[in-house]
Amino acid sequence: MDRQQFIAHMQNRYGTAPDYPWAKLPDYAVFRHGDSGKWYALLIKIAASKLGAESDALVEAINIKVAPGVAGSLRQQPGVYPAWHMNKEHWVTLLLEGPMDDDELLGWVDDSYRLTWPGKKRTMTL
Incomplete structure (x- = not known):
């Protein structure tokens, strides 16, 4: 999957459009819940070197939140890394065009x- 896809x-x-909050980082897009932000x-x-790879090639990746206790086992998969610039216990970084x-x-x-849905609606179905 590429960036545009x-x-x-x-x-x-x-129903979420990307938000580009940092002028100095125009390729960084935040996806937020509309009601809570x-x-x-x-x-x-x-x-890629910022994720621990030996290459300095630029890669597209996403940071996502995961359930407590899942991050460690998920990071054992190829293309999954400790979250870059996020809490590493609750977030991971996935290569967008990686092996997953x-x-x-x-x-x-x-x-x-679902995990970031505000309030009691975390059990909502998509």
Whole structure:
């Protein structure tokens, strides 16, 4: 899945347009819940070395929230890293065009959306 496909999915699935809050980082897009403004995904373009790879090539990645206790086991999969610039216990970074199947990646985005839903509606179905 490429960047434009991901953005289109976010708009179609959740009705969320990307927010670009940092002028110095124009490729960083935040996806927020419309009612609360709470983040559920962050689309970034960073050097792979910032994720622990040996390359300085730029990669597209997303930060998402995961359920407590899931981050450690999820990070054992290829293309999943400790969250870049986020709480590493509750967030992970996934390569957008990585080895993870698109459906699995989008399933994790669904989980992040539910986990960050404000109030008691966290059990909502998508």
